[in-house]
Amino acid sequence: MNKKEIILSAKDVEVKFDLRGQILTAIRDVSLDIYHGETLAIVGESGSGKSVFTKTFNGLLDKNGTISKGELIYNGEDLAKYKKDRQWLKIRGHEIAMIMQEPMTSLNPLKSIGDQIVEAIRIRDRKISYSKAKNEAIGYLSDVGIRNPEDRFKQYPHEFSGGMRQRVVIAIAIACKPKILICDEPTTALDVTIQAQILTVLKEMKEKYSLTIVFITHDLGVVANVADRIAVMYAGDIIEIGTTDEIFFDPRHPYTWALLSSMPQLGIKGNDLFTIQGNPPNLFTEIKGDAFAPRNPHALKIDFLKRPPYFEVSETHKAKTWLLDPRAPRVDKPKGIMALQDLTAN
DSSP, rough: OOOOOEEEEEEEEEEEEEEETTEEEEEEEEEEEEEEEEEEEEEOTTSSSSHHHEEEEEOOOOEEEEEEEEEEEEEEEGGGGGSSHHHHHBBBBEEEEEESSSGGGGGGGTTTTHHHHHHHHHOOOOTTTTHHHHHEEEEEEETTSSSSSSHHOOOOGGSSSSSHHHHHHHHHHHHHSEEEEEETTTTTOHHHHHHHHHHHHHHHHHHHHTTTEEEEOOOOHHHHTTOSSSEEETTEEEEEEEHHHHHHHSSHHHHHHHHTSSSGOOTTSSSSOOOOOOOOTTHHHHHHHHOTTTOOOTTTTTTTTTTOOOOOETTTTTEOOOOOOOOOOOOOHHHHHHHHHHHHHH
């Protein structure tokens, strides 16, 4: 594998929240390298820590949340040491931008679409004139697929559909010319057709503006044709990471098996859709062993006693499961995943 340039490196990051005197550990010793120019998808159930983890990249943690341990290295600096808003101003938007799930919460209903893009441009470049910024904003609207951008420039958010508003949010983000674009469930509130269009826009913007994209979702199916790599999160930890093909066609952690088996595409006609039994662990308490063990029908005794390390499957693929230990018994993957492997092998 060719050596890739690391644009951001998380090392043993831990995030704690003080909630009315109780301490919740939301992120547990997570390490992750993000490579320049890639699309990395972070997937997992709601509450697995996907959004919290990525909010550490640009200082958007809630006030009661702190990075209690670890490093976030970007451009030679440790972002985990940033404590003041003025430190984050040079990072947030300019270097690392974020698109949220619901565009109406990101747009000001009292300002025209065009003026909101112009505002982003003029924060990036305080010397630019309004007329020049306006022309640039119209160009961004055109880039994200909004027709008649000159006319749409003057309109307000309520005059746009949900899909069009999400395109505008993308335009505002790229107007800041970031190096990394975090997309936090950007297609969840949209129907399937519009989802596909937004994903296409993001792929096009990635190529045109040399972006590195971090795509957060609970739906593996959404990222199948978008991501270069997939990191699977559970209970505040990345329990498996690999290329998209490795995660889809050669998953190794039982939680990844469960996520894949839950996809409607792998369901068998006439049978109930697979669901993951049980509940995620209580993050207010210390987790012993593998956090997924109580929900894992293949759990070994050691899963309840000792947290597994990463076991390397390939240069690009590793998973935290004792099933990869040479001493572990052989466990077959679920039938749906085996069928998927057989299909791709033929």
